[in-house]
Amino acid sequence: KEEMNKFWSKNARLNRPMSPHITIYKWSVPMMMSITHRGTGVGLSGAISAFAVAALVLPDNYPYYLDLIHSLSVGPFLIGLAKFGIAFPVSYHTYNGIRHLCWDIGKGFKIPEVYRTGYTVIGLSIVTSIALTFL
Numbered sequence: 001k002e003e004m005n006k007f008w009s010k011n012a013r014l015n016r017p018m019s020p021h022i023t024i025y026k027w028s029v030p031m032m033m034s035i036t037h038r039g040t041g042v043g044l045s046g047a048i049s050a051f052a053v054a055a056l057v058l059p060d061n062y063p064y065y066l067d068l069i070h071s072l073s074v075g076p077f078l079i080g081l082a083k084f085g086i087a088f089p090v091s092y093h094t095y096n097g098i099r100h101l102c103w104d105i106g107k108g109f110k111i112p113e114v115y116r117t118g119y120t121v122i123g124l125s126i127v128t129s130i131a132l133t134f135l
């Protein structure tokens with residue numbers, strides 16, 4: 001215990017960052033993609049659960065609420081933005097999920113491949129989300 005105390009007081013004295021200290025890492029595309037995969041996964045789970053709970057507890061049905069949104073006349077820009085905001089996490093998580101599954105079978109681990117597949121996923125996600133927005 002005494003050794004541990006010495007260890008921690010030395011770290012504090014030398015102003016060493018304590019683990020976990022992700023701030024020491026230089027941000028990279030694969031790193032951002034990884035956190036976005038988690039973010040979109042958790043976001044999708046939350047959104048689907050909220051949708052399911054709403055379907056159970058709200059008094060009216062889906063077409064009624066859709067009409068309600070239409071009647072607000074928020075304009076095509078905001079509607080488009082909202083549609084993109086839904087389409088992007090779905091597209092991104094699906095394409096990046098396929099990238100993850102490739103890793104799970106041992107493919108695509110070389111650093112240039114990680115970047116290439118990463119940029120492909122980002123590109124496909126943007127194109128797919130724009131296409132879905134205009135549906």
Ligand code: HEM
Nearest residue numbers: 037038040041042044045048093094095096097098100101
């Ligand atoms: C609405 C549908 C989906 C939901 C709600 C969902 C949700 C999630 C969540 C919560 C995670 C855990 C994220 C983390 O803690 O790191 C996850 C991970 C994952 N998802 Fe999805 N997901 C969905 C669709 C998909 C699809 C369509 C694919 C594949 C094509 C996919 C592939 C994966 C993979 C491979 C992982 C594990 C990533 C890892 O190894 O860290 N998901 N998903």
